[in-house]
Amino acid sequence: MKWWIVIAILLGLNSAPASQAGAAGQVIVCIQCHALQPAQFSQPIKLWKNSIHAEHGISCNACHGGDPMDSAQAMSPARGFRGVPTGTATPALCGGCHMGIMKYYLNSAHGRTLGRGGPTCVTCHGSHDIKSATLDIINKKNCSTCHTFDKARQIRSAMLKRDAMLMAIEKKIKVLRRQGVITDQLEKRLFSLRNRFHAMFHSLDVKLIIQESDHIQAELEKTNGVGGVGTEPLTGTLAVGWALLMALLLYLVKRSLD
Ligand code: HEC
Ligand code: HEC
Ligand code: HEC
Ligand code: HEC
Ligand code: HEC
Incomplete structure (x- = not known):
């Protein structure tokens, strides 16, 4: 483990609030039921399990809303369920926790072209399979689909x-x-x-x-x-x-x- 991560943990310097429900080790109804669904709806669990968000207790409901403790009402809009975020809504969703980054992004060439060909957070980081970010994300495959790699x-x-x-x-x-x-x-x-x-x-x-x-x-x-x-x-x-x-x-x- 990197030393600054150790310091961050010791100081309790988490840059984002943890989700309210789905504390470490607790299986929430979203996961219980989705595990039984066809691939399109169960695949996100497999991807999420190995993510940095899972590691920090950021569960399905942190991004999709809903009630993770009530199986019958889990996906009711009345319990805050938001469904699948659209492309243009993604920066605000992720930026709810990653505020400093969202600010830089919105002022950048990418943020300014949001909805008109610019990439969103998930274009570069993925949505469920999110890993600790490194400069390796900047490669020919990721960065030359919309403009030159230069x-x-x-x-x-x-x-x-x-x-x-x-x-x-x-x-x-x-x-x-x-x-x-x-x-x-x-x-x-x-x-x-x-x-x-x-x-x-x-x-x-x-x-x-x-x-x-x-x-x-x-x-x-x-x-x-x-x-x-x-x-x-x-x-x-x-x-x-x-x-x-x-x-x-x-x-x-x-x-x-x-
Ligand atoms: C009792 C089973 C069950 C529970 C509990 C459940 N889901 Fe679902 N979910 C489904 C099924 C079945 C679908 C696919 C059909 C549909 O959209 O209704 C689905 C679809 C979804 C979708 C994508 C489809 C869309 O259009 O909205 C999301 C996102 C989702 N669920 C998130 C959640 C979250 C977050 C929770 C917990 C707060 C949750 N689900 C709890 C069964 C469940
Ligand atoms: C960090 C935020 C985040 C978390 C946590 C998260 N999702 Fe998602 N999810 C997204 C985004 C963003 C999309 C939109 C699709 C995309 O851009 O990949 C999505 C899409 C989906 C879909 C639609 C897939 C499709 O092809 O229709 C389902 C189902 C889903 N998520 C279920 C879940 C479940 C179950 C969990 C918990 C294990 C979960 N998600 C956790 C952000 C998240
Ligand atoms: C064009 C691709 C791209 C887009 C779009 C993008 N990122 Fe990143 N992100 C990166 C790269 C590359 C890094 C690694 C930067 C570094 O190591 O200095 C990174 C780093 C991060 C980090 C880790 C910062 C740290 O302290 O190590 C977070 C969190 C993050 N991004 C969240 C977001 C969010 C939220 C959005 C949307 C508002 C977003 N990113 C949009 C490519 C992108
Ligand atoms: C409910 C709060 C929350 C939401 C919403 C959220 N995250 Fe995170 N994210 C965290 C926490 C907590 C961590 C782990 C601690 C850290 O590194 O900041 C994290 C870590 C990350 C990292 C790795 C940072 C690193 O150190 O390298 C990336 C990349 C990231 N998130 C991207 C996203 C993207 C993209 C979205 C939207 C699809 C998103 N996050 C939504 C709370 C959140
Ligand atoms: C979904 C399309 C898309 C992807 C993927 C993408 N970009 Fe961009 N990028 C744009 C658009 C649109 C612009 C603004 C118009 C232009 O300069 O071509 C831009 C501009 C830029 C600029 C110029 C900023 C300026 O102010 O002049 C840089 C640097 C850049 N991108 C880096 C990256 C990197 C690094 C990656 C990969 C991690 C990446 N882009 C992936 C769409 C994309």
Whole structure:
């Protein structure tokens, strides 16, 4: 498990509320009955079972509505059943929990062409078989059905550069921690920074991503050689390393808020 996930769990920093019903281990009536239905209606269960949503207790009713505890009334509109979401309604549905991402998306070339050829959340992530998202989603098969792959390639390489930088910061923090510095604050900041950067893909703004990445690179270089084994007295090195990293992260968080 990645360390920032461990921190998130420890801090209870779940970015989205869990669905009310269908708590861990509890089988809801939607699943009980749908498991007995023909493929079109039972297939979603198989796909969902291996999804990141199932892992976090986000069940059928979180997206489709309805009453997961009452078999007779489960799919009654009076109990909030919404049926199958249409393409144009999908961003608002997913965005109910993934708000920051929806904002970037709606302002992007994809969001602006919603309903007129632009992809929705499920075009790229699927609807039931949703997995932890990585840059592997950006590939020729997914990204050249509607336009050339060229634009996709540009944004992908800008994002890869950014990932490398986040890893470099992570490494520096590790060095500090090994030297006995309490790094909780730094790790918390890095965690929120990482989240903002992963949401930023949805803006499709290559310029913005490159600009941010270049700036981080420059700031990162200032911290080079600090926090390692230097010739200065150890405490001095640690203090300088801590201060520089703190300044870098503060700067990054502020920039990504602008
Ligand atoms: C007692 C059996 C039963 C239960 C309980 C049940 N379903 Fe269904 N569901 C069906 C059947 C049969 C169909 C296909 C025929 C139809 O649309 O009525 C269906 C269709 C659906 C569809 C797609 C069809 C559409 O047009 O709406 C969705 C989405 C769905 N169910 C979600 C749910 C959810 C969410 C729950 C729990 C809150 C639930 N179901 C509970 C039997 C059930
Ligand atoms: C994260 C949101 C989400 C969750 C959770 C979810 N669904 Fe869906 N479901 C969708 C979307 C979006 C569609 C629309 C079809 C598409 O775009 O793939 C859909 C479509 C369906 C359909 C229609 C399939 C068809 O071909 O007509 C059924 C049936 C269904 N879901 C049942 C379920 C059941 C049962 C569960 C729980 C095991 C579930 N869904 C959980 C989002 C969700
Ligand atoms: C009821 C709230 C809720 C709804 C609605 C919802 N999600 Fe999620 N989603 C979550 C939670 C909770 C997680 C797991 C924690 C996390 O990674 O944020 C998650 C995780 C994800 C992830 C993996 C994130 C990662 O860390 O890589 C993706 C991708 C995703 N959801 C896409 C969607 C899409 C697409 C829809 C709409 C079809 C949707 N979600 C609807 C709550 C929701
Ligand atoms: C369902 C069709 C569709 C799919 C699939 C799709 N796009 Fe797009 N994309 C569009 C449309 C429509 C536009 C806006 C018109 C244009 O620039 O061609 C666009 C524009 C873009 C732009 C230009 C943004 C700008 O402001 O100039 C980028 C970058 C982009 N897409 C990346 C991707 C990536 C990466 C993927 C794969 C993960 C992808 N697209 C998959 C439809 C799609
Ligand atoms: C054109 C394809 C595309 C579309 C459309 C799209 N996504 Fe994504 N999404 C991605 C890619 C690629 C990543 C991985 C970005 C990264 O690693 O930095 C991602 C990452 C995510 C994540 C994980 C962020 C994290 O913290 O790791 C979530 C959650 C998510 N998307 C939800 C959504 C929702 C909700 C929508 C609709 C409002 C949506 N996506 C629309 C391609 C897409």
